[in-house]
Amino acid sequence: MIFQSVEYLIFFTLLLCVYFWLPRKGQNLLLVVASYIFYGWIHHWYVLLIGITTLFDWGCAIGMEKSTSDKQRKAYFILSISVNLAILFAFKYFGFFIENVTAVLTAIGLMPSPILLKIALPAGISFFTFQSLSYAIDVYRKQLPACRSLLDYATFAAFFPQLVAGPIERAGHMLPQYQVVRRPQLEAIRSGFVLILWGLFQKLAIADSTAMLANKVFALADASFPVLWGGVLAFGVQIYADFSGYTAIARGSARIIGIELCPNFNHPYISQSPSEFWRRWHMSLGKWFKDYIFIPLGGSRVSSSTTIRNVMFVFFLSGLWHGAGWNFIFWGLFHGLLLSIWPYLSKAVPLFGKAGGPAGIVFRVVFTFAIMHVGRVLFREHNLAMIVHHLTLNPLAATLTEWRIGCGIGLEAVLYGLPLTLIFPLVEYLGWIPSPEDERLKTWKWTLIQSFAAGLILLGIVALCSTEGGDFIYFQF
């Protein structure tokens, strides 16, 4: 089931009709059943997958806690991790692995018989696997007690708003919320409603509209420099609005039912460096890699060369997490390289550091934005030959007509993106977005402000909603 559908509207309304009348366990049971329906709507068999991993992880965690020796504890931990990674590998990377092994064997003269096994990729498998992994690691590290209630754990593992595309939550943040009864908080419901509208606006009006531009440009056999980069800009706006929109709908839905999810974005396009960008973009994944990979490897409190190795490894894994393809691996390595050289660059050229005052800030924001969009080419284009073609285009070879078309595409994408990249940060900076606990929300003045803001957002959806919408991009990860 997808958020931007009438089905979801009916599903969620029906859920709310029952949810708040139930006791705590009833609420969790309803959430599990609803989550399985939500996920099974895509494909019935996916329910089995999530059910099996839930049982396994829950059992292994209890096994870890009850273990009488470190060896036994480690065995349970390795079992849990192995099963999760094996499922991820089987569904996501097996095809890629076979393809490359076949290519290598063919290259050295061996002619293997091709294995024709096409496995459908379950939506959001990387998200829920990483969430399960974090639980297993936290319990193994004794940072979290194992959840004794299968129902509570199943609610955490399958919670429908964030099941398919995050945010990747931690059990330490979520389980306590499932262990208390949730009663309707009307201010939170209002705030969640506006958040859902805002997410729908991002998806339907911004992401789907810019997707039409980006898809057409990336389908061209021989795009010129300005047309290609106009399309890349459109894709940059699309992917941000798409993912941020999903997160907003997920957080809004969860908030209405009394669950608070962590934010995933913090205005990434105003970042002044690649490292700041990654602290603002897909924050839950960044924190996952930092806590479970980067810091255990030594983080940045080691020698420069080891730090670079750690950064490169983390981004290599991040690339692989995003997709089973060489373009994603190169995309990850590209960002690892950027992060590795940036400290040296900012020392050598002060403008890349903190110098230059407001003009320097503008320069760094624009430069970071531009360099991140070079990475977007690697992310969007799966064909390596086409990536080389795109990155070696000569701007001087383009005609005036091509510049006119490319600039038109780019500007149209920027216009669509303005509410997200400029107006929203400004409104937030001015303190006009109260949190659900904010006392201002209880006044009529702020109620009216919120009402008209919601009306304007809905007007934006109605007016700019694309008729050619697709799934959320991050469903494929």
Next chain:
Amino acid sequence: MSFQSGSPMRSVAQLVCVIGIAVLVPALICRSDSLEKSLRVRDVKQKRVMRASGGVEDAPTGRAILQAAKPEWVLIGNSMLNSRIEPNYLTGISGQRLYKLSVSGTKSPMWYLLLKLVVVESGVKPKCVTIFYRDRDLTWPELRMHRNEEMVDRMKGREQPEWPIVMGAYDRAQAMSWPGMMKRVSGTMDGLFAAEKMREWARWKMKKVAFKFTALGPEMTDEDRRDELNDALSMDYQRSDWASTLQGEDAEVEAQGPDPGTRDGEEPIVFDPSPQESFLPYMVDLAKRNGFILHFHKVKRRPDPPTGSEAELTLPAYTEALKAWLKENGCLFTDEGGETSITEEMYHDGDHIKTDPQYQRPYMEIFWRNVQPTIEGVLGPKARAK
């Protein structure tokens, strides 16, 4: 009952206020008279430069495009046609003034609507209309119809008198289905907000602002800029692996590969030309009444190993019956099925030819060689363009 700050009743009232105003604001704005006036200005600007191919947004736009192009030969079809024919090259080798009227993912009901509402009603009077089809698509109007719904509505297909005769049972079944009910709900919501009008107006305004600030070079009207943009991004310039680069409906349609039933069906295929079964008799009738020749071209699917299914075994007899019926009714028929020079390596997938000129151009030469003897009598020999 208390409406004091923090009281439950006040909170409920505030929640109702937020939801109510949120819904009312767009509904009132979208239904305002000034928007109506603004939209009327937009309607008269639907003019297009002459191009050799394109889809249609709606019937009036399609007619305007065709009136500008004035083709003598119109080709209608879906991605089978799109992947096979690059109109400029075919014009070059055939010398014919042609127009490719193709929309990916469409099936026979849409081809009929294109023929009736665009080709015939444009008044252009082409000498010949060629319809590209596959296997038994011509007499299977329900096939993938759910993907054509929006286009059919845009073309006002359901207002045509013959529609309920052919599609009545299908439409009734759809209306009772889950997607049908969902469609009605979203249609009601669209109606509440007058969404379609607002959408058209707002999206056009966005484009106009983008055009205004990127007006490089000679002065051009917004409509010319739009045509220039549409032309630059048209399917004519797409790469051979384009299906995998798209994420929208086209990609979904193309990625699905062979239709279920066309090769694998366990039921025998029987040709039935009755007017309740398909739009084929109506197409033929249109051609007779409007003085053009209809030509049906059956495309060759990739030579895959036989499935041995009933559908596959009975397809040759079906095709022979169809061919005889078409001939009886004054239509032309060609079949590239036996053409051995269309080789496996020319295929992008089970149905589509690679759009790379290396494969597409030889295909077009084979195509022209095959159809020339059949249709040149209708079109008349022309000087080659190159």
